[in-house]
Amino acid sequence: MTPQGQIIVAIGAMLAAFWIVLLTRKKTLTVGYGLFWLIMCLAAALLAVFDRALNFVTALVGAIYPVSAMTLLGFVVIVGILVLFSIRLSRLHLQMIQLTRYVGTLEYELTHRDRPDETPSA
């Protein structure tokens, strides 16, 4: 990677890290997600600054150029995150269904608590 590229990636990672900290402070991001993205920023900055580490990773993944290795790593991280988010969203969806059903049932019970003997006839 050229020195120019190293500087751009390192500065970009630092700015991103700063933004993540701000979002976490405002509670727009939870601490767990904030920590994850900070680790990603740190990893990108370290790989950009330390040539030997990036060259090692490049050889490890079988890439020819260090930039290609970084792109591949970024792609893997993004796919992993998408799968993780799909799992989290599915779980939230199921929890939302349970809560909605619970609220509906509670509302029904409250509405009909004075009429326990009534059957739900039309």
Added chain:
Amino acid sequence: MGFTIQNPSSESSATSSASRGSDASSPTPARGLIIVPAFNEELGIADIVKRIAESVDQDVLFVNDGSADRTLDRLHEAGVRVLSHPVNLGYAETLLSGIEFALQHGYDYCVFLDADGQHDPKDIARLVQTLQNRKADVVIGSRFLDATGYKATVGRRTGMVVFARLASWITGSRITDPTSGFKVLSRRAMQAVSGKVFGDLHAELIVLLAVSDFVIVEESIQVSPRRHGSSMYGVLAAALYPLRTLLAMLIAWLEARLNRRNGEKP
């Protein structure tokens, strides 16, 4: 209503008898609940309330699925029992809410009836009678068992035929209308599907129960054209329906097979 279920299944019968403390050898009057899922049906909901009341003397539960229009107000005005979702959960989850209600309140069977006015409430008695007489767990109101003249678009009809063939092949028995929304489920079947995740409780429901040795029969019904509102399937949902149902059928089949191997009921 005077329907009785004579030993539809050992578990169902035991539940019915236990709940009433009656002699297990005598036929137990079965309590049924008509479950009507309603989403944005303000124009036609009063009509279906009236038609049900005129057709059957049976408990009814309307499940309002977070309608954005005045469906809930119309139901309250009609004085019927309503279980209301604060947000829209979808067709299958609405039916599952009805099933949970039926199980909690000790019903022996439930009837699914769509709120769009296409199903005739007068058919309910015949479907429930079939559940009783044939000792079935599920009775499907089929639009294609007899030549009823039901018309659908080419794409929809093709999908129905494909899923009917597929469901018949997987279950080993002839299923003509796996996408019908008009069904009767015994308590045993309700317990089996409760808490499960489905697509639309259509073909996947049949696969899950049939592979698990539940008795599924069909009874011919006639349907009317939709009187008000529009289909719950938008363009995207209609396009994805076959894929969603195929995946749901595969999962249902896998679950049923694994349960069978482990000697468990779903």
